[in-house]
Amino acid sequence: MKRGHLIALVVIALLVGALMVTIQDASTYATFELAERKAPEQVTVVGQLDLDQPITFNAQTSMLRFTAIDKDGQRCVVYFNQPKPTDFERAEEVTLTGMSSGDTAFFAQDILMKCPSKYADEAKLSAP
Amino acid sequence: MDYIGEHTFWALAGRFFTYLAFTGALGTALFYGVNWLRPGACSGPDELGRTKAPDPAYLNAGRGAFALHSLGVLGVLGVLLTAILSRWFEFDYVWRHSSRDLPIEYVFSALWEGQEGSFLIWMLWHVVLGWILLRSARSWEHGTMTVVGLVQLLLTSMLLGVYVFGAKIGSSPFTLIRELPENLGLSWTTIKDYLIRIPAFRDGQGLNPLLQNYWMVIHPPTLFLGFAATLIPFAYAVAGWVERRPVDWVTPALPWVFFGVGVLGTGILMGGAWAYEALSFGGFWAWDPVENASLVPWITLVAAGHVMFIVKKKKSSGGLTAILTFLSFILVLYSTFLTRSGVLGDSSVHSFVDLGLNGQLMLLLGFFAAGSLLLLLLRWNALPKNAADEAFSSREFWLVIGSLVLLLSAVQISFSTSIPVLNKLIGPDGLIPILGEAMAPPADVFRHYHSIQIPVAIVVSLFMAAVPFLRWDATPNELLRRVLPSLAVSLVLSALAAWGLKFDQPMYTVLLFTGMFAAVANLDYWLRYLRGTWRSGGLALAHLGFALILLGALISNGKKQAISQNPVFLHKDFPANEHILLPLRDTVSMHPYWVEWSGERREGHFQLYDVHFYGTNPDQTPGKKLFTLSPYIQLNPRMGNVREPSTKHYWDRDIYTYVSFADMRSSDEKASGWSEEMVATMGRGEEVFVFDEFMMRCDSIIVNDALMVQETGDLATLDMTARLTLKHMDGRRETVDVPYQVRGNQASPGEAEFPKLGVKARFEGVSDEPGRFKMTFWRKTPEEQEFILLQAFIFPYINVLWLGVVLLAIGSGMAVAKRLAGPKAAPKA
Numbered sequence A: 001m002k003r004g005h006l007i008a009l010v011v012i013a014l015l016v017g018a019l020m021v022t023i024q025d026a027s028t029y030a031t032f033e034l035a036e037r038k039a040p041e042q043v044t045v046v047g048q049l050d051l052d053q054p055i056t057f058n059a060q061t062s063m064l065r066f067t068a069i070d071k072d073g074q075r076c077v078v079y080f081n082q083p084k085p086t087d088f089e090r091a092e093e094v095t096l097t098g099m100s101s102g103d104t105a106f107f108a109q110d111i112l113m114k115c116p117s118k119y120a121d122e123a124k125l126s127a128p
Numbered sequence B: 001m002d003y004i005g006e007h008t009f010w011a012l013a014g015r016f017f018t019y020l021a022f023t024g025a026l027g028t029a030l031f032y033g034v035n036w037l038r039p040g041a042c043s044g045p046d047e048l049g050r051t052k053a054p055d056p057a058y059l060n061a062g063r064g065a066f067a068l069h070s071l072g073v074l075g076v077l078g079v080l081l082t083a084i085l086s087r088w089f090e091f092d093y094v095w096r097h098s099s100r101d102l103p104i105e106y107v108f109s110a111l112w113e114g115q116e117g118s119f120l121i122w123m124l125w126h127v128v129l130g131w132i133l134l135r136s137a138r139s140w141e142h143g144t145m146t147v148v149g150l151v152q153l154l155l156t157s158m159l160l161g162v163y164v165f166g167a168k169i170g171s172s173p174f175t176l177i178r179e180l181p182e183n184l185g186l187s188w189t190t191i192k193d194y195l196i197r198i199p200a201f202r203d204g205q206g207l208n209p210l211l212q213n214y215w216m217v218i219h220p221p222t223l224f225l226g227f228a229a230t231l232i233p234f235a236y237a238v239a240g241w242v243e244r245r246p247v248d249w250v251t252p253a254l255p256w257v258f259f260g261v262g263v264l265g266t267g268i269l270m271g272g273a274w275a276y277e278a279l280s281f282g283g284f285w286a287w288d289p290v291e292n293a294s295l296v297p298w299i300t301l302v303a304a305g306h307v308m309f310i311v312k313k314k315k316s317s318g319g320l321t322a323i324l325t326f327l328s329f330i331l332v333l334y335s336t337f338l339t340r341s342g343v344l345g346d347s348s349v350h351s352f353v354d355l356g357l358n359g360q361l362m363l364l365l366g367f368f369a370a371g372s373l374l375l376l377l378l379r380w381n382a383l384p385k386n387a388a389d390e391a392f393s394s395r396e397f398w399l400v401i402g403s404l405v406l407l408l409s410a411v412q413i414s415f416s417t418s419i420p421v422l423n424k425l426i427g428p429d430g431l432i433p434i435l436g437e438a439m440a441p442p443a444d445v446f447r448h449y450h451s452i453q454i455p456v457a458i459v460v461s462l463f464m465a466a467v468p469f470l471r472w473d474a475t476p477n478e479l480l481r482r483v484l485p486s487l488a489v490s491l492v493l494s495a496l497a498a499w500g501l502k503f504d505q506p507m508y509t510v511l512l513f514t515g516m517f518a519a520v521a522n523l524d525y526w527l528r529y530l531r532g533t534w535r536s537g538g539l540a541l542a543h544l545g546f547a548l549i550l551l552g553a554l555i556s557n558g559k560k561q562a563i564s565q566n567p568v569f570l571h572k573d574f575p576a577n578e579h580i581l582l583p584l585r586d587t588v589s590m591h592p593y594w595v596e597w598s599g600e601r602r603e604g605h606f607q608l609y610d611v612h613f614y615g616t617n618p619d620q621t622p623g624k625k626l627f628t629l630s631p632y633i634q635l636n637p638r639m640g641n642v643r644e645p646s647t648k649h650y651w652d653r654d655i656y657t658y659v660s661f662a663d664m665r666s667s668d669e670k671a672s673g674w675s676e677e678m679v680a681t682m683g684r685g686e687e688v689f690v691f692d693e694f695m696m697r698c699d700s701i702i703v704n705d706a707l708m709v710q711e712t713g714d715l716a717t718l719d720m721t722a723r724l725t726l727k728h729m730d731g732r733r734e735t736v737d738v739p740y741q742v743r744g745n746q747a748s749p750g751e752a753e754f755p756k757l758g759v760k761a762r763f764e765g766v767s768d769e770p771g772r773f774k775m776t777f778w779r780k781t782p783e784e785q786e787f788i789l790l791q792a793f794i795f796p797y798i799n800v801l802w803l804g805v806v807l808l809a810i811g812s813g814m815a816v817a818k819r820l821a822g823p824k825a826a827p828k829a
Helices: A003-025 A032-038 A116-122 B008-037 B056-085 B092-097 B104-111 B115-136 B138-157 B214-229 B231-242 B250-278 B289-314 B318-340 B358-382 B395-417 B419-426 B445-469 B477-500 B506-529 B538-558 B667-672 B798-820
Strands: A027-030 A043-049 A056-058 A063-070 A075-080 A093-100 A105-114 B162-164 B167-169 B580-583 B587-590 B593-603 B606-616 B622-629 B632-634 B642-644 B646-649 B653-662 B674-683 B687-690 B694-708 B715-728 B733-743 B746-749 B751-754 B759-766 B772-780 B787-796
Touching: A003 B395, A003 B445, A027 A032, A032 A043, A032 A063, A032 A093, B008 B056, B008 B138, B008 B231, B056 B092, B056 B104, B056 B115, B056 B138, B092 B115, B104 B115, B104 B214, B115 B138, B115 B214, B115 B231, B115 B318, B138 B231, B138 B358, B167 B358, B214 B231, B214 B250, B214 B289, B214 B318, B231 B250, B231 B318, B231 B358, B250 B289, B250 B318, B250 B538, B250 B798, B289 B318, B289 B395, B318 B358, B318 B395, B395 B419, B395 B445, B445 B477, B445 B506, B445 B538, B477 B506, B506 B538, B538 B787, B538 B798, B580 B587, B580 B593, B593 B622, B593 B787, B606 B653, B622 B646, B632 B653, B642 B653, B653 B798, B674 B687, B674 B694, B694 B772, B715 B759, B715 B772, B733 B751, B733 B759, B746 B759
Parallel strands: A027 A043, A075 A105
Antiparallel strands: A043 A063, A043 A093, A056 A063, A063 A075, A093 A105, B162 B167, B580 B787, B587 B593, B593 B606, B606 B622, B606 B632, B632 B642, B646 B653, B653 B787, B674 B772, B687 B694, B694 B715, B715 B733, B733 B746, B751 B759, B759 B772
């Protein structure tokens, strides 16, 4: 066997290894129900804020507590141990990365908010 | 119909220039292409062995067409710039990306904020580079310019904004808002003077406040120049492979590759500098998909550049070189697709508007990917045959291995970044549903990328250190010994650094050593073996620069220290976070400093928070004042407020802070002591639940006095009172009367307080529903100390990184200069 082939094999093996690691590391998009079943595995939940429920932020512990609604319409209390993001209430969609506590709450480690298009809509032209 | 105040002439001019650019690109591709692909002309003898000289008429036509194309691109840019500068908000692009108060220096940022604008700047660079290519390519002009024309044709099509059989082709930056599909047929579009009548047209949406930063003025054009630079090697590679000259094309393409490496590398890290200065990411690199998408083509371009030397010297590895060169350009297109198609919406802080051009973007990408693949398959047997393997001790062998390692790194980053794309393809709702559940990007991106990219960086830096000392063909053993001094020096240096900086993670420590080795070895190589000459120093300096980038990134990130700590203990599994609470004018310990927040002030759009840093005395009390940082919040009512950091730079470390939380209520609201404003509509006898703990009841509405104007029946005077009863859940109750008066046209809402329960009500007026009234309620804000939350990091030795970027740029520039200066005897290694 030529050395070139050997190198090709090694490269392919490394490549497969790297991709396996990636797939291993990938988290899953889940609903709150799935997150609960998978706890304590890290998942990603895409949902909306429930603006009818209180959004409270305790500055002493910098703990944010709010309620989110997932794509199935299920509500869940979310704790986020970080300062409240600016204009949090205006987010039209939130992507929560974290894990379910196993019963009633979801602990988010990271929150990605989607906003800008909403402002565009607000400013959309209306007929006089 | 003629609308008043519209600049339809300019819209027409813009469209005209777009079509001119399109036609020009078509002509370029066509005229050059005919000359190039005619059997027997540039691409070698025809099947009967005849050769023909290129037809000068076609050549001139091709050049003329490219001139027209260039004029078109410049015209489009000129008109768009005029529209933004003149604030013509009837243009959708101008309205979406700029506003009246946009400072002049950010007009360019507004120009390239949107998709159309970024395509334009990209095309402009293609035009500029295209002219240099046209004047320098000589016999390659036909093939390369055909490719440039073809690429420009497809890029210009992204700006056409026409509908063909119902399919949208491109999106024109000159579309008027009233011409947008969603507005067609709306009643306001038939008003002649709608621009004056509708307030929304008086001002635009404004530029995203995140982009109002000087780095954002220079980062996109630099990045796009780097992107554009990948086109030229691509064009040479295509020309070379079509013409069955898979070795010859490398020599003229080499300077372009290193030009691209330098510019793209600088551009990427300018983005990092922007993220570091304007974003509260807490660092210069976040493995964000948009950053990754620009990094990956750079990695493959670097790999391509290195194997090109093998092709040039040894006439081997031609296949790998072509693959990497094709890949670099295709990955640039892919990067555009990723960032512009909206597919990353869930996974990136950069969110882009989907213009509905995904199909077209995918066609563009597919065309070049499939074309390159086809070319490789059709012409693979034109490669020179090499019977013998490269020797283990040869430079070419390790260059190949090195570029494969880089390719591996690029594939992994691409794959992880493409998870949202994979979902679209094979996810549960994708085209071919293979996956049971959708994949999400890794929860801890840093851990994920570092687990693979740090070993890659270790291997790459080892190669950078040792391979320059190897010779082509084979290296005698005594030459290998030349690397020993730098090995010894870097071992000592990295041991000292690891001890001084308290490195404890084995992987980081190894990278610290290999990075140091790469830096020292290349310095040594340049000073001792190349005698420190400028002409030949490109390789060593660029390697040194990249080694310093790795070292700077490693030390500043690996030893990044969060000095702000929240002292409140929550739970052992839920660590306290890294945000410190700063009460107003209170001096708080933030080891190794004491900090005091002295208040907030307003400067234009910025709300600044002055934080004074004091040293710590030996007895742990606050020492003398060292410096003041003013992190700020950029106020933007339209797009949301943005927290911006403030950093104190020392030569060996940065102290980086930003306000992670501040009470953003207006000072009036804070001073009045009333907050949590809520609006309710009430009728007599109705109850509403307020502030989660009270029940508000409207007992009665009493009209005390009402006078009508006899002739018209309008109200002249009205005096009325609403009697409200507020009940707390614990049984406390309080009743007050809220007045409301009308005098002619003047209505004066009355207010009343519930002093015991701490609630205030205002009678706003009648509601649209008969018999109901609008009320606003506030509750008393408890007396509280004003505070902010602050996050502070120390980034040690981050200047090493920036120095590395400068050296990489200079080194690449010198490499380009050397190739341009022509083939002189290279110094012996």
